[in-house]
Amino acid sequence: xxxxxxxSRRKSGTACAVLLIAAILAAVxxxxxxxxxxxxxPGHGGLDVGAKGKFGSHExxxxxxxxxxxxxxxxxxxxxxxIMTRDKDFDVSLENxxxxxxxxxxxxxxxxxxxxSVRNKAHGAETFFMNVNASDEETRKLxxxxxxxxxxxxxxxxxxxxxxxxxxxxxxxxxxxxxxQRLAEMIQEEINAALKxxxxxxxxxxxxxxxxxACPAVLVEIAFISNAEEERKLxxxxxxNHVAEALHRGLVRYLKLFPQK
Ligand SMILES: [Zn+2]
Numbered sequence: 001x002x003x004x005x006x007x008s009r010r011k012s013g014t015a016c017a018v019l020l021i022a023a024i025l026a027a028v029x030x031x032x033x034x035x036x037x038x039x040x041x042p043g044h045g046g047l048d049v050g051a052k053g054k055f056g057s058h059e060x061x062x063x064x065x066x067x068x069x070x071x072x073x074x075x076x077x078x079x080x081x082x083i084m085t086r087d088k089d090f091d092v093s094l095e096n097x098x099x100x101x102x103x104x105x106x107x108x109x110x111x112x113x114x115x116x117s118v119r120n121k122a123h124g125a126e127t128f129f130m131n132v133n134a135s136d137e138e139t140r141k142l143x144x145x146x147x148x149x150x151x152x153x154x155x156x157x158x159x160x161x162x163x164x165x166x167x168x169x170x171x172x173x174x175x176x177x178x179x180x181q182r183l184a185e186m187i188q189e190e191i192n193a194a195l196k197x198x199x200x201x202x203x204x205x206x207x208x209x210x211x212x213x214a215c216p217a218v219l220v221e222i223a224f225i226s227n228a229e230e231e232r233k234l235x236x237x238x239x240x241n242h243v244a245e246a247l248h249r250g251l252v253r254y255l256k257l258f259p260q261k
Pocket of ligand 1: 043044050051059113114146
């Protein structure tokens with residue numbers, strides 16, 4: 001409505017002012033909606049192959065395959081930016097994985113792994129969140145195994161370490177334990193429902209990769225690569241898609257519950 005038209009009508013001053021303000025506001029470009037940043041961390045990589053299967057599969061390969069599928073799903077369906085700690089087969093230190101999350105102001109961090117056990121029959125998926133006190137002895141040992149990939153740091157030249165300017169806080173994860181636990185619960189529920197596997201539940205342990213992450217963060221062991229049947233599944237694209245879809249549903253549920261960081 002033109003301003004002159006308003007002058008011609010008595011009692012319409014207020015309405016006119018409202019319309020004028022609305023027109024001015026409409027002309028101001030609106031700020032883009034805040035984009036959530038989700039960091040996907042495919043476990044291991046490069047010289048650090050992770051756990052090995054009987055038939056020669058490496059954890060680093062299956063974690064990358066599932067992570068890339070999850071990235072595609074998120075980008076197709078959610079208004080989120082996905083940042084990968086690695087998108088190819090190369091070394092990334094545990095500290096740098098956390099730094100990728102913090103430097104990108106991540107709202108969620110999910111580290112994807114495949115379990116290994118001397119017990120050949122061990123099977124199923126587990127989701128973990130960070131706590132210095134492990135749920136049980138088996139979990140403490142698993143955290144130790146995952147953390148020892150940090151020894152690789154000594155083989156990575158200093159220049160590579162400096163590529164990412166680290167913003168790390170000791171035990172940054174402490175502030176997010178409750179939210180990380182909820183995220184772990186939802187992801188585990190979705191995996192259980194999708195794969196119809198034994199519920200190994202959510203657990204906690206001192207995972208170094210989660211320790212410095214300043215947002216809700218979980219580590220998922222999607223299956224046991226040391227179990228022949230699960231090793232076969234881990235290399236199966238259908239299974240990989242199925243797992244990625246379950247992880248995706250867990251993330252969607254969580255973000256509905258906690259829309260803010
Ligand atoms: Zn691992």
